[in-house]
Structure formats: structure tokens, C-alpha cells
Amino acid sequence: MQIPDYFKFFNKTRIVSGKKSLENIPYELQSMDAVKPLVITDKRSVDEGLVKILIDAYGDSGLVIGAVFDGVTAYTSAKTVLDAARLFRARGCDSIISIGGESCAFAAKALNLLVSHKTEDLLQFDSLPDNMHLCPFIVIPTSDSSGRETSTRSVIDGRIYESDELMPDIAVIDPRMLKKRGKAETILPALRAMAEAVEACTEDAANPMNDSFAFASIQLICENLAAAVNGGSVKSVLGLANGIAISGIVWSNAPEGIGSALAEELAVRTGNSRELCAAVLLPHTLDYKLKNTKKSVRGELLLPVAGIDRYCAAAETERGLLGVEAVFEIVKGMNKYIPVTLKELNIPRYILESTAEAVEDSFAKQYGKGGALMILESAYNGERVSGGKK
Amino acid sequence: MNINKYPEIKSGGKLIKKIYVAVMLWIVGRAIQAASRVDREVKEEFGRLSDDFMMHLHVLPSGPGMIVGKDKNGKVKYMGWNPKGKKITLDMKVKNIEGAMLMFTFQESTCVASANNRLAVSGNVPDTMAFIRILNIVETYLLPKIITSFAVKRYPKWSQMSPMRKYAGRVLVYVRTFTF
Amino acid sequence: MQEITGTSNRILEVNLTKKSFSVYEVPKEDLKLYLGGKGLALKMLYDRMEPGIDPLGEDNMIAIHTGVLLGTGAPCSGRFAAVTKSPLTGIMTSCSCGGAFGMALKTSGWDGLIVKGKSNTPVYLYVDSKGVEFRDAKKLWGMDTQKTQEEISKDSGGALAIGPAGENLVLYANVASGHRFLGRGGMGAVMGSKNLKAISAKGKEFKILPVNQKKFEKAKKKATDYINGNDISAGSYRNFGTNANVNLNNAGGLLPVRNFTGGTHGEAHKISGEEMAEKFKTSYSTCKPCTILCGHKGNINGQMRQIPEYETVGLMGSNLEIFDPVKISDFNEICTLMGMDTITAGGTIAWAMEATERGLFKSDLKFGSADGVCEVLKDIAHMKGIGKDLAMGSRYCSKKYGGEDFAIQVKGLEMAAYDPRGAFGQGLSYAVANRGACHLSATAFGLEVYLGLMDAYSYRSKASMVKYQEDIYSAINSLQTCVFTVFPYELETLLMKYSPRPVLKFMMNLMAGVAMRFVDVSLWPELWSAVIGNRLGMTAFLRVGARVQVLERVMNCAEGISRKDDTLPDRLLNEFRKCDSKERAIPLEKMLNRYYFVRGFDKNGIPKERTVRRLKIKKRMAV
Amino acid sequence: MEDIIITLKLYSGLEKELKIPDYNVNSGVIIKVNKGTKLKNIIADSGLQKLSGYAFFSGGERINLRTKFMESAEISCLKISGGG
Structure with missing residues (x-):
């Protein structure tokens, strides 16, 4: 285990996963002395009947659901949060439940900020103090969620609000909420979560606590991904959902890596989804780190990705390389369902150059001058990063 | 955005499930009282418990419940469902009606249920352990083998419970449970 | 000579x-x-x-x-x-x-x-x-x-x-x-x-x-008669120019008001073509040669100026809640001299006004007030101050400062002055137009709202109607003649002029694809073949339109365009116009699937191999 | 049958064509008709026969000559144009 000379790790979310876990929500809310939650969700979750399942699970609890606000859209804007806040006050709610993907969780976190501070202006929260008394907040991940629900960050109108308090109190993962999705829609959130977990544990400043969460997340995803995509058995889908939820916690405790910065910038410039960019760039970022950075890639990565037998069979020095190859195998293995090279996405060259330029300066020390561009170029045609030590 | 487009939602009731659990609790309660007279092992278990032992197993928030405890002269009695006027020493709460349903349709044994934090118990641990042993024995009496093997961690082998004792006990318990 | x-x-x-x-x-x-x-x-x-x-x-x-x-x-x-x-x-x-x-x-x-x-x-x-x-x-x-x-x-x-x-x-x-x-x-x-x-x-x-002078003269005469006989080209355009649309769109709820939040406005008639014609005593100032004569100039504050076109009046007028034609003409003059597209400038300033209102962007622009807009336009042209960001368009600004849901653009091109929530076919046309949110790719609102031949609030057979209009407009732009000739050349033909309206409406609503094949578009190819000499039939003419549209899509897909870009801004999909009490949302996904099928694209919006081959578009030559 | 108020707003230079004395753009032509009459009859009653070739809008939607009016409404009559 790698121990940096200073690290901090914080996780506020209690994960309740498994059969009939939704039924615990009334009890859990009452133990946090809250009786009237506001449900924040989007149209897709309502149409799929997820809200109906929650209402059934609420049966006989004697409690009341303040309201179901389904106005959240893919791009969360301050207006939606203000509407939800007005509804929250009108109904006299005291806690928040978010059902759905990333945008619902972001809206719910921002709502929590607004109602706990009794204000209408979201922009005053640029720097968040740590001892805010926020309302109890429960997240219910669905198959659209890609990990950011259980993180400390909320993005409203493109502005980032980050504080440890924003983490949900409880993440309830119930198989009934994980509806079947198309193959690509199942793969992409999982690969993005894995990208964040892999990046967190291959950072120089990776700490043992975050590593254990990261390895758990990677292992859950790698083992269950193939099964979830083909068969979609309940156990594998549940395992995948847990892996994705944990990756949110890992992502909050790790510094931003070059992979996720490049993916973010590329998604903004080309309009592709963040999950797709992160998935395509993951193996190439690792490959570059293996060959061109001093610390290279640590051997322990091979264990969660490829399993115990391949880990033991590999020689000590080979493990870093084999770990990267295993990640290549997993991501490139999905080329039947999702595009795995930037060439397939037809991304023009000048956009690659301007993306690399935008990300370069903040990572130059660690990855060298042309690092970002080399990663993008090798991701363009899908081969391994050329040059550097083998 | 008008407010009344998002109405308040009252939580519906689950009446049938509540009735089913109430009936099951009533049967088990009286069966415990019957078994304490019929079965030697149950009598010993209750003997070890304190004199003012009073156990209340009920479903939150306002679901059905049962109370079993020792009355003044130490006899184990089923004391209905209303906890008023009784000093409860062991309070076992099932968190929600669905959890109770899982337990009483025997999809989850008592031990698995408590492991899946379906139960919230307040009272000392030895009493709880004793009560669970009693419950297992009573279930062995009440139900045929196939069902009970779900409900109990390990079905007692013939050596622990001779066939004669089991079948005789079963008849006696049924008789006592359903005769007032 | x-x-x-x-x-x-x-x-x-x-x-x-x-x-x-x-x-x-x-x-x-x-x-x-x-x-x-x-x-x-x-x-x-x-x-x-x-x-x-x-x-x-x-x-x-x-x-x-x-x-x-x-x-x-x-x-x-x-x-x-x-x-x-x-x-x-x-x-x-x-x-x-x-x-x-x-x-x-x-x-x-x-x-x-x-x-x-x-x-x-x-x-x-x-x-x-x-x-x-x-x-x-x-x-x-x-x-x-x-x-x-x-x-x-x-x-x-x-x-x-x-x-x-x-x-x-x-x-x-x-x-x-x-x-x-x-x-x-x-x-x-x-x-x-x-x-x-x-x-x-x-x-x-x-x-x-022309090669065949006699045939050309005959076709030219017929075309001129059609134009002078049609009350759209000879009536609305000739008298009031493109601003004849202001009152029409205001009545039909298509007018962009306050960054596309409202569909109508009480003061809209102040900037309509009729009132401007009277106020500024307009006279013709058009492309040469032109028979429709839609361009006008007028005496504004003592200066002879070109009357702003409808798009400028819509995007820099009602969209900013400014209803003073003189102010709009000032903005138009600055954009003319500096050399800037008034639609995108209007759309970007509208975004800036709303972003300022919500605190996401620092500027002193405010809806309804024209002061500050002229300075901002000049700053944009010289890349000074906030103009440096606004010069990149509303997509770039909304990605940088937030507020992507009210940046009214598709594929980066700001939307023209028709609110698609009042004409669903226009929503599809904006989403799939090769250039971005451009209304000249297919004027679906013309059939849905102006002529009222199709139900504006249903998705049925809108895809085939949009495909047909895209083909005909691309074909007309390849002759190169003015797209306003669509109304006289099509509506004045015998079949369209004398067939009863209910029959037309029934055919268009249920089977637009079939109905449109009966429209007589022979006048354009007639003019073209008279000049060139070799024959060009109606179907060949429409095929050219389809070929140009698909070629443009192939080139765009090579730049990364696919289904993810064929969409509308959040505001137009999830919010409703103030004047629409029934709150009807645009069924974009349904129309898009149908459009890809009709156009011969695959599920992800990329032209299929078979479609490209059948339209005789050759593979890209080695450059 | 109770009466309803119909406000007819004329655009596209219509008021000049129909020679309506001192037509006020904001108030338009006010007519009182009984409930449930069709647009066709409203126009006939108010003496504006020549309106057949025009487009009629009410409440942001295009209406045709057979539309019935149950409550007071404002109708805009305009010549159609072609976009631009």
C-alpha cells in the first residue's frame, strides 16, 4: 500500500443495498427526525414507474411525501432549482430524496443548499463552509446514474459547488430501481466510473483509504460488466450499481486527473457525452502514465481489474504493464457496442489540439509538455502510446 | 411553475399484509405460551430468563404486535398486542411491514432478517438470543419440515428432538393454541 | 461585348x-x-x-x-x-x-x-x-x-x-x-x-x-405572370417586404419574445411591415434583377436606410423586447457596417441579457432597453471588453458562463425568428438543418401555420414534409434563384390553385410524402433546361436537391455530427411559451426517427451506404 | 342565448381595403354575437364579405371559417406571407 506523507479521506454516505432496501427509507428518515421528503426526479424516471415503486415502498409508513418534482432536465439550471425550492417551502418539506441520474442529484444538492440557508440566490455559495446544517438527503441511483450522485460536487449552470456536506446521507440501491437499459447505456456509466476509480488509485497522492474504495469499485465493475451487458442478471446489475456509487465517493476524495480533465474538455467541445469521452481516453491515459511518468503505474491495479489468478501469475515487475493491458482489453472489448476510438467519433484534429492546449498547463509538471496531445493522438487511432520506456 | 401541479402524496395502507402478519403473530404468541408448557427445552429457556421478562415484538410504525412474558406467578402468558400498562423488558421492532412479510412468509429466517437490519432491538442481547431459540423451536412445532427449514438456521436433527416428542408436542401445541 | x-x-x-x-x-x-x-x-x-x-x-x-x-x-x-x-x-x-x-x-x-x-x-x-x-x-x-x-x-x-x-x-x-x-x-x-x-x-x-431562346422567353413570361398573380409575392412581399411576417407570427404565436420565452407581444404591431411602410415611406431596394421586389428602403431619421429584414426585426427587436423600429434600424446599420450576421448577434445578445438577469454574466444589458446594445455591437466587432466573448456566439458563451438551456442555438448556429413550439414541423427542420438552426432549410411553418394545410401541433407526416421541402430548397439554391419563388411557382399552378382546401388538408395531414409528389414544380427545371439546353425533369430536379442535402450531411458527419447534435435547446423542449396554455411539447424523438428513415440515414443519423450510392455521390477522391 | 364579445383585429392593410372609418389598431372592431356562432357568420354579420382569402388566428392558433366561438375571443385577420 502506498502512503503519501499527508492525506485526508471523508465519506458521509451510508450505502444501503439489496432487496427491499427502499422500505427502510421511512425508518431512516425518522431516525434523522425528518417526516416529509421532497422527491427530485426527471421525466424519464417517472415514465419508467420508479417513483411509483417508491410510493408503494412508502405504503403503511404513515408518512407523507411532500411532492414529486419531475422538472429536472439533462442540463440542470438555477431556474429548476429555484422552482424546486419554492415547492419545498410551500409543502413544508424537511428532507430530500433524489431518484435518477447525475442531473437529479446535482439539482437536489443545490436545493439542499438553498433551503438550508433560506436564500434564493445560488451564486453566493462560491466557497462553501464545512459546518452547514443541511437537510437529510437520500440518493436512489437508477440505471442512468454514473457515480456523481454520491460525490461532494454539484454543477448548476456550469458552476461547481463543492463541499463534503453535499454528500448524500444515504444511498439506497434497490434492484427494482435498476431498469434494463440498452447495451451502450449500460456500458458507458460503468466505464466512466471505472475511469475515475482507476485514475484515483494511480495518482501519486493516492491514499490507502481511497485505494481500498477504488479497488472495490473497479472490481465490482470489472466482474459484473460483461454479465450486466449480456444477461443483465439482477446480481450483476446490482453489483455494477454499487461499483458506480462507490466511484462517486472515490472521485470526491481524489485530485482531478488528466484523464477526466481531457474527457471533460473534449465533451464540451465536441458535444459527445462525458461518459463516452472518459471511456475512450481511459486506457490511453493509463498507457501514457505507464511509459512516460516517473512513478509509472502501480502493480496493485492488476488485482481488481484482472482477478487474483492473473495477478499472482504475473511477475512483480510485469504487473503494472499487465494492469494497463487488462484495462485495454476491457475497454476495447466493448467495441461492438460503443465507439472506442476518437476516429470513430470523427473528431477533427484542430479540436484535439485546442483540447490538449486547454488542459496542458495544469498537468505539465507531471505529464510533460506534449503529454496531453500524445494521449489524444493515441486515443484517436486507438493504438498504444508510442515511445517512452517499454 | 404552479405549485398545485405537484400534489402531496399520502402513503397508502397495506391492509391485507397487516392482517396476515397480525394473525401470524397471534398464532405464534399463543404457540409460545403453549410450547412453554408442553416442551421441556422451552420451559428451561424461560426458566433462565428473569422473572419480570416481558417481550414485545411489533411492526413499525403502527403495525400489529404481540406481547409474551411472565405474569406474577412466573407462568409464561401471551398478553395480546397492547403494550399499555405492561413493563416491556425486551422490545423487538420490525422496521417495516415488508420486512415482517419477508419474515412471516419465511423468505428470510429470523437470523437473516436481523442481519439485513430489518429488526431494531432494544433490550439485552442474551434475552434476544433466548427468545430466538424459543421462536425456532416453536416454529419447528408449528410448521412442516420443508417450510421451517427456511425459517430456521438449522433444522433440529432427530437426535436433538425425537420424532415422538416432535409429533406429540405438535399436537399438544396446536390444541393449546386454539383452545382458550 | x-x-x-x-x-x-x-x-x-x-x-x-x-x-x-x-x-x-x-x-x-x-x-x-x-x-x-x-x-x-x-x-x-x-x-x-x-x-x-x-x-x-x-x-x-x-x-x-x-x-x-x-x-x-x-x-x-x-x-x-x-x-x-x-x-x-x-x-x-x-x-x-x-x-x-x-x-x-x-x-x-x-x-x-x-x-x-x-x-x-x-x-x-x-x-x-x-x-x-x-x-x-x-x-x-x-x-x-x-x-x-x-x-x-x-x-x-x-x-x-x-x-x-x-x-x-x-x-x-x-x-x-x-x-x-x-x-x-x-x-x-x-x-x-x-x-x-x-x-x-x-x-x-x-x-x-440561353441556348433555347424561345423556350426561355415562354418560361420567363409564365414565371412573371405567376409572381404577379400570387398574393403572397405580389401582395405581402411587394408591399411590406419580409416584415409582413411580424403580425402573422405574432398572431400565430411564433414570434420570438424575450429570448424565446413568449410567442406573442401586444406591441408587436409597432415593428410590423405595414406600420414601417407608412412611417418611413418605403420604396424598393432589391437584388437585381427581381420581380417580387421584397427589399425596401425608407427615410429613417432623415437618412435613407435599408429597412431591416424580418429576421433582424425578430431577433434584435421582439426577442430583446425592443419595439422601436428606429432603434432596430440603428442596430441593423451597425451590423451592416461592421459586417456581422444580425440573427446570431441578436440571439447572442438575448442570451447575454438573460444571463445578466440571472447573474451568470456581467454586463449592463437589460431586456426592453436599447441603450448599451449599440456599444456592445461595436465592442463585439472590435473584440473589446465583453465583446471578446460575445463574438464567439451563444454556444461558446453558454459553455463558458453557464446557461446552456437558454442559449437558443442548434449545432452552434443561433435560431431564426420562428418559435418551433408553435409549429412542430419547424422544430424538426431546425434540428436536422445541415447548417444549424436555419429557417431557409425548410419553411415548415409556411405549410403548418401560414397556409394552415397541416396540423401545427402534431408529429404526423412532418418528417416527409420537411424532407420534401429541404430537397426543393436545395434544388432551388442550386439553380440559384430566390427561394421566395416557391410560393408563386407552386401555389399558382393549376392543381394547387383550384383543388378544394379540405382535400388538400386531408392529403397533407395523412400522407404528406405522397401528396407532395403531385405538386407541379416544373417551372424551375423548365427555366434551367431552356438556358442549358439538355432536359431536366421534375423528379431529376428533386433528386438533385436530395443529393445536395445528403452530400452536405456526409461532409458534416465527417466533422463529428450525428444524432446527438440533431436536437433543440433545453428551453424549447422542456419549457412552454407564455401564450401556450395547453403546454404542448415538441415530440422531437418521434419525428427524428421517422426523418432518418425517410432520408435513408441509420439510427445514429449517419447516411447509409446504400443511400449515398443510390444518389450517385462518389467516394471522396484522394486529395 | 347570452351574447359574447368578439374583437376583430385587421392587419396587412386590410382596414384600408375595407374602408373602415377611423380604425384603431389597438382596439380593433368590436362585435356582439350570440354564443356558438361560426366565424363565417360573424364575418357575414359584420359586413366584411371580402375576407375569404385571409388567414384567421385566435389565441395563438390558426382557425378556419367553421370554427365555433363559445366565449369572448379576439380574432386576428391577416394576409398570409411566406416567411423570410
């Missing part, structure tokens, strides 16, 4: 880096398949340009093609087409313009012009029958579009010029020819990036004669 019968098919290829030019002879095959104008210009770029090049880089090219009808005197044929890769949207943009440059270039003996490379010093081109002269433009650099044209048109019949906005690479700078423009997509910035200030052509050296 020499003569050209039909077309000369000679294209000038100008290389600014080497300051050289060569002549390219258009092969007969391409002329038959792409007719000319937008179609041929697009094909020439398809053969020469690699995908993935930087729009503001040296490898980007501008292809101008005058089209076959220009110079023959056919009605409304005074227009030419230009195509380039847009810096604003990163995909192909094709514009058409009615300025004098087209006539000058055609009568100098050239059918078109391709500009590539980049000159290291400011330069302008002078074209005559012999070829191209590269003249120094250092003293022209910094002049506005009108002054530049005065300066260089002493010895030329017509010129193209960019203003300061083009020089400073404002992403939506346009190119002026007289007071008409190659408006959208930032063609001015592409010329600016090449240090090309202007192109002027001597003109009046050749006379263009």
Missing part, C-alpha cells in the same frame, strides 16, 4: 499563399448531377477539402458559384451561392446573396471562384475576363463594408467585402455585396483569417444568352 450561350463552366481557382490562380473546367457530369449554385460549390469543396481542418486555418476554402440562371434575366435570378466550413459551427455553411458581385463575376466570363490558402499581407482580388489581380488592401483594412465597396468599385461592377468584424475574426462576421449579405455561419471570419479584405469583379464583358 462577347457572348456566352448557356454557361461557360469556367471556375477560377485562386491560391492566396502563392498569389497564383488557375482555371478549372466543370465536368459535364457534375453540372448534370449538381446543376450549379449551392450544389456545385459544395461538390467542388467535397473534392478538394479534407475533413477535420481548422475553419480559420490556411486549408479552409471558400467556393462561390453564380449558378446557371444568373445573367439570363430570368425572374429573381440575381443571386449567387457561396459555401465554406464555418468557424462558428465547425461544419459546412452555405449562403446565398443577391448582391451585384454575382452579376459582375458572371459577366466577367466566370461561373465561379474558389479561394484557398492564406495571404500574409491584407489583399483584395480584382477579377476580369483575363483572370485575377492581387491588389494590396493595407489602406482598406479597418474600413466598414460600405466604404470598402465604394473605394474599390470605381473600376468594377460589383464587390464582396468584409468589415472590421471579419478582420477581427468575429465568428459570425458576414460578407457584404451592396446592402445584401452572405449572412450566416461566419464567412466573413474565414475571409478575415485569409487576410482577404474584398473581391471585386469588372463585369459587363460578356452577355449571357
Whole structure:
């Protein structure tokens, strides 16, 4: 285990996963002395009947659901949060439940900020103090969620609000909420979560606590991904959902890596989804780190990705390389369902150059001058990063 | 955005499930009282418990419940469902009606249920352990083998419970449970 | 005065880096398949340009093609087409313009012009029958579009010029020819990036004669009668110009008000064509030659100015809640002199006003108040202060400052002045238009709301209607004639004029694809084949439109466009106009699936191999 | 049958064509008709026969000559145009 000379790790979310876990929500809310939650969700979750399942699970609890606000859209804007806040006050709610993907969780976190501070202006929260008394907040991940629900960050109108308090109190993962999705829609959130977990544990400043969460997340995803995509058995889908939820916690405790910065910038410039960019760039970022950075890639990565037998069979020095190859195998293995090279996405060259330029300066020390561009170029045609030590 | 487009939602009731659990609790309660007279092992278990032992197993928030405890002269009695006027020493709460349903349709044994934090118990641990042993024995009496093997961690082998004792006990318990 | 019968098919290829030019002879095959104008210009770029090049880089090219009808005197044929890769949207943009440059270039003996490379010093081109002269433009650099044209048109019949906005690479700078423009997509910035200030052509050296004079005269007479007989072209346009749409859109709930939140406004009649005609005593000021006469000029504050077109009035007037025609005309003048597209400028300023209102963006712009807008427009043109960001368009600003849900643009191009929530077919047309949110790709609102032949709030058979209109508009832009001829040439034909309205409505609502095949569009190909000589039937004419549309889509897909880009901004999908009490949402996904099927694209919006082959679009030649 | 108020707003230079004395743009022509009459009859009653070739809008939607009016409404009559 790698121990940096200073690290901090914080996780506020209690994960309740498994059969009939939704039924615990009334009890859990009452133990946090809250009786009237506001449900924040989007149209897709309502149409799929997820809200109906929650209402059934609420049966006989004697409690009341303040309201179901389904106005959240893919791009969360301050207006939606203000509407939800007005509804929250009108109904006299005291806690928040978010059902759905990333945008619902972001809206719910921002709502929590607004109602706990009794204000209408979201922009005053640029720097968040740590001892805010926020309302109890429960997240219910669905198959659209890609990990950011259980993180400390909320993005409203493109502005980032980050504080440890924003983490949900409880993440309830119930198989009934994980509806079947198309193959690509199942793969992409999982690969993005894995990208964040892999990046967190291959950072120089990776700490043992975050590593254990990261390895758990990677292992859950790698083992269950193939099964979830083909068969979609309940156990594998549940395992995948847990892996994705944990990756949110890992992502909050790790510094931003070059992979996720490049993916973010590329998604903004080309309009592709963040999950797709992160998935395509993951193996190439690792490959570059293996060959061109001093610390290279640590051997322990091979264990969660490829399993115990391949880990033991590999020689000590080979493990870093084999770990990267295993990640290549997993991501490139999905080329039947999702595009795995930037060439397939037809991304023009000048956009690659301007993306690399935008990300370069903040990572130059660690990855060298042309690092970002080399990663993008090798991701363009899908081969391994050329040059550097083998 | 008008407010009344998002109405308040009252939580519906689950009446049938509540009735089913109430009936099951009533049967088990009286069966415990019957078994304490019929079965030697149950009598010993209750003997070890304190004199003012009073156990209340009920479903939150306002679901059905049962109370079993020792009355003044130490006899184990089923004391209905209303906890008023009784000093409860062991309070076992099932968190929600669905959890109770899982337990009483025997999809989850008592031990698995408590492991899946379906139960919230307040009272000392030895009493709880004793009560669970009693419950297992009573279930062995009440139900045929196939069902009970779900409900109990390990079905007692013939050596622990001779066939004669089991079948005789079963008849006696049924008789006592359903005769007032 | 020499003569050209039909077309000369000679294209000038100008290389600014080497300051050289060569002549390219258009092969007969391409002329038959792409007719000319937008179609041929697009094909020439398809053969020469690699995908993935930087729009503001040296490898980007501008292809101008005058089209076959220009110079023959056919009605409304005074227009030419230009195509380039847009810096604003990163995909192909094709514009058409009615300025004098087209006539000058055609009568100098050239059918078109391709500009590539980049000159290291400011330069302008002078074209005559012999070829191209590269003249120094250092003293022209910094002049506005009108002054530049005065300066260089002493010895030329017509010129193209960019203003300061083009020089400073404002992403939506346009190119002026007289007071008409190659408006959208930032063609001015592409010329600016090449240090090309202007192109002027001597003109009046050749006379263009159609091959079959008799057939041409007959077709021309028929066309003129149709135009003068139709009450849209002869009534609304001739009297009130394009601003005749203001009251119509206001009544139909299509008018953009306060950054597309409302569909109507009580004071909208103040900026309508009728009131402006009275107030400013307008007279004609149009492309030459034109029979419809939709352009007007008027006396505004003692100055003879071009009356702003409907798009400017919609986007810089009602969309900013400004209902004073004089103020709108001031904005229009600044955009004309600086050389900027008024639609994108209006859309971006509307975004800035709302973002300021919500605290996401720092500026003193406010809805309803015109002060500050003129200064901001000038700052944009000179990249000063907040103008530096606003010059990149509302997509870039919303990604940088937040507020992507109310940046009303598709694929980076700001939306024109029709609110798609009042005409669902128009929503689909905006989503799939090759250029971005452009209303001239298919005017679905014309059929749905103006003529009322289709139910505006249903998705049924809208996909085939949009496909048909896209084909016909692309075909018309490849003859190169004015798209306003659609109404006279189609509605005045016997079948459409005398068939009872309920039958038309029934056919259009249930089976638009089939119904539209009966529309008689023979007049355009008649004019074209009269000039060229070889036959062009109606179906072949429509096939050219389909070929041009699919070719443009193929080139866009090579830049990364797919289904993820064929969408509408969040506001138009999830919020409702204030005037729409029934809160009806646009069923975009349903219409999109149907459109891809009808167009022959796959589920992800990429043209299928079979479609491309059947339309005879060859694989890209090795460049 | 109770009466309802119909406000007819004329655009596209219509008021000049129909020679309506001192037509006020904001208030339009006010007519009282009984409930449930069709647009066709409203126009006939108010003496504006020549309106057949025009487009009629009410409440942001296009209406045709057979539309019935149940409550007071404002109708805009305009010549159609072609976009631009």
C-alpha cells in the first residue's frame, strides 16, 4: 500500500443495498427526525414507474411525501432549482430524496443548499463552509446514474459547488430501481466510473483509504460488466450499481486527473457525452502514465481489474504493464457496442489540439509538455502510446 | 411553475399484509405460551430468563404486535398486542411491514432478517438470543419440515428432538393454541 | 461585348499563399448531377477539402458559384451561392446573396471562384475576363463594408467585402455585396483569417444568352405572370417586404419574445411591415434583377436606410423586447457596417441579457432597453471588453458562463425568428438543418401555420414534409434563384390553385410524402433546361436537391455530427411559451426517427451506404 | 342565448381595403354575437364579405371559417406571407 506523507479521506454516505432496501427509507428518515421528503426526479424516471415503486415502498409508513418534482432536465439550471425550492417551502418539506441520474442529484444538492440557508440566490455559495446544517438527503441511483450522485460536487449552470456536506446521507440501491437499459447505456456509466476509480488509485497522492474504495469499485465493475451487458442478471446489475456509487465517493476524495480533465474538455467541445469521452481516453491515459511518468503505474491495479489468478501469475515487475493491458482489453472489448476510438467519433484534429492546449498547463509538471496531445493522438487511432520506456 | 401541479402524496395502507402478519403473530404468541408448557427445552429457556421478562415484538410504525412474558406467578402468558400498562423488558421492532412479510412468509429466517437490519432491538442481547431459540423451536412445532427449514438456521436433527416428542408436542401445541 | 450561350463552366481557382490562380473546367457530369449554385460549390469543396481542418486555418476554402440562371434575366435570378466550413459551427455553411458581385463575376466570363490558402499581407482580388489581380488592401483594412465597396468599385461592377468584424475574426462576421449579405455561419471570419479584405469583379464583358431562346422567353413570361398573380409575392412581399411576417407570427404565436420565452407581444404591431411602410415611406431596394421586389428602403431619421429584414426585426427587436423600429434600424446599420450576421448577434445578445438577469454574466444589458446594445455591437466587432466573448456566439458563451438551456442555438448556429413550439414541423427542420438552426432549410411553418394545410401541433407526416421541402430548397439554391419563388411557382399552378382546401388538408395531414409528389414544380427545371439546353425533369430536379442535402450531411458527419447534435435547446423542449396554455411539447424523438428513415440515414443519423450510392455521390477522391 | 364579445383585429392593410372609418389598431372592431356562432357568420354579420382569402388566428392558433366561438375571443385577420 502506498502512503503519501499527508492525506485526508471523508465519506458521509451510508450505502444501503439489496432487496427491499427502499422500505427502510421511512425508518431512516425518522431516525434523522425528518417526516416529509421532497422527491427530485426527471421525466424519464417517472415514465419508467420508479417513483411509483417508491410510493408503494412508502405504503403503511404513515408518512407523507411532500411532492414529486419531475422538472429536472439533462442540463440542470438555477431556474429548476429555484422552482424546486419554492415547492419545498410551500409543502413544508424537511428532507430530500433524489431518484435518477447525475442531473437529479446535482439539482437536489443545490436545493439542499438553498433551503438550508433560506436564500434564493445560488451564486453566493462560491466557497462553501464545512459546518452547514443541511437537510437529510437520500440518493436512489437508477440505471442512468454514473457515480456523481454520491460525490461532494454539484454543477448548476456550469458552476461547481463543492463541499463534503453535499454528500448524500444515504444511498439506497434497490434492484427494482435498476431498469434494463440498452447495451451502450449500460456500458458507458460503468466505464466512466471505472475511469475515475482507476485514475484515483494511480495518482501519486493516492491514499490507502481511497485505494481500498477504488479497488472495490473497479472490481465490482470489472466482474459484473460483461454479465450486466449480456444477461443483465439482477446480481450483476446490482453489483455494477454499487461499483458506480462507490466511484462517486472515490472521485470526491481524489485530485482531478488528466484523464477526466481531457474527457471533460473534449465533451464540451465536441458535444459527445462525458461518459463516452472518459471511456475512450481511459486506457490511453493509463498507457501514457505507464511509459512516460516517473512513478509509472502501480502493480496493485492488476488485482481488481484482472482477478487474483492473473495477478499472482504475473511477475512483480510485469504487473503494472499487465494492469494497463487488462484495462485495454476491457475497454476495447466493448467495441461492438460503443465507439472506442476518437476516429470513430470523427473528431477533427484542430479540436484535439485546442483540447490538449486547454488542459496542458495544469498537468505539465507531471505529464510533460506534449503529454496531453500524445494521449489524444493515441486515443484517436486507438493504438498504444508510442515511445517512452517499454 | 404552479405549485398545485405537484400534489402531496399520502402513503397508502397495506391492509391485507397487516392482517396476515397480525394473525401470524397471534398464532405464534399463543404457540409460545403453549410450547412453554408442553416442551421441556422451552420451559428451561424461560426458566433462565428473569422473572419480570416481558417481550414485545411489533411492526413499525403502527403495525400489529404481540406481547409474551411472565405474569406474577412466573407462568409464561401471551398478553395480546397492547403494550399499555405492561413493563416491556425486551422490545423487538420490525422496521417495516415488508420486512415482517419477508419474515412471516419465511423468505428470510429470523437470523437473516436481523442481519439485513430489518429488526431494531432494544433490550439485552442474551434475552434476544433466548427468545430466538424459543421462536425456532416453536416454529419447528408449528410448521412442516420443508417450510421451517427456511425459517430456521438449522433444522433440529432427530437426535436433538425425537420424532415422538416432535409429533406429540405438535399436537399438544396446536390444541393449546386454539383452545382458550 | 462577347457572348456566352448557356454557361461557360469556367471556375477560377485562386491560391492566396502563392498569389497564383488557375482555371478549372466543370465536368459535364457534375453540372448534370449538381446543376450549379449551392450544389456545385459544395461538390467542388467535397473534392478538394479534407475533413477535420481548422475553419480559420490556411486549408479552409471558400467556393462561390453564380449558378446557371444568373445573367439570363430570368425572374429573381440575381443571386449567387457561396459555401465554406464555418468557424462558428465547425461544419459546412452555405449562403446565398443577391448582391451585384454575382452579376459582375458572371459577366466577367466566370461561373465561379474558389479561394484557398492564406495571404500574409491584407489583399483584395480584382477579377476580369483575363483572370485575377492581387491588389494590396493595407489602406482598406479597418474600413466598414460600405466604404470598402465604394473605394474599390470605381473600376468594377460589383464587390464582396468584409468589415472590421471579419478582420477581427468575429465568428459570425458576414460578407457584404451592396446592402445584401452572405449572412450566416461566419464567412466573413474565414475571409478575415485569409487576410482577404474584398473581391471585386469588372463585369459587363460578356452577355449571357440561353441556348433555347424561345423556350426561355415562354418560361420567363409564365414565371412573371405567376409572381404577379400570387398574393403572397405580389401582395405581402411587394408591399411590406419580409416584415409582413411580424403580425402573422405574432398572431400565430411564433414570434420570438424575450429570448424565446413568449410567442406573442401586444406591441408587436409597432415593428410590423405595414406600420414601417407608412412611417418611413418605403420604396424598393432589391437584388437585381427581381420581380417580387421584397427589399425596401425608407427615410429613417432623415437618412435613407435599408429597412431591416424580418429576421433582424425578430431577433434584435421582439426577442430583446425592443419595439422601436428606429432603434432596430440603428442596430441593423451597425451590423451592416461592421459586417456581422444580425440573427446570431441578436440571439447572442438575448442570451447575454438573460444571463445578466440571472447573474451568470456581467454586463449592463437589460431586456426592453436599447441603450448599451449599440456599444456592445461595436465592442463585439472590435473584440473589446465583453465583446471578446460575445463574438464567439451563444454556444461558446453558454459553455463558458453557464446557461446552456437558454442559449437558443442548434449545432452552434443561433435560431431564426420562428418559435418551433408553435409549429412542430419547424422544430424538426431546425434540428436536422445541415447548417444549424436555419429557417431557409425548410419553411415548415409556411405549410403548418401560414397556409394552415397541416396540423401545427402534431408529429404526423412532418418528417416527409420537411424532407420534401429541404430537397426543393436545395434544388432551388442550386439553380440559384430566390427561394421566395416557391410560393408563386407552386401555389399558382393549376392543381394547387383550384383543388378544394379540405382535400388538400386531408392529403397533407395523412400522407404528406405522397401528396407532395403531385405538386407541379416544373417551372424551375423548365427555366434551367431552356438556358442549358439538355432536359431536366421534375423528379431529376428533386433528386438533385436530395443529393445536395445528403452530400452536405456526409461532409458534416465527417466533422463529428450525428444524432446527438440533431436536437433543440433545453428551453424549447422542456419549457412552454407564455401564450401556450395547453403546454404542448415538441415530440422531437418521434419525428427524428421517422426523418432518418425517410432520408435513408441509420439510427445514429449517419447516411447509409446504400443511400449515398443510390444518389450517385462518389467516394471522396484522394486529395 | 347570452351574447359574447368578439374583437376583430385587421392587419396587412386590410382596414384600408375595407374602408373602415377611423380604425384603431389597438382596439380593433368590436362585435356582439350570440354564443356558438361560426366565424363565417360573424364575418357575414359584420359586413366584411371580402375576407375569404385571409388567414384567421385566435389565441395563438390558426382557425378556419367553421370554427365555433363559445366565449369572448379576439380574432386576428391577416394576409398570409411566406416567411423570410
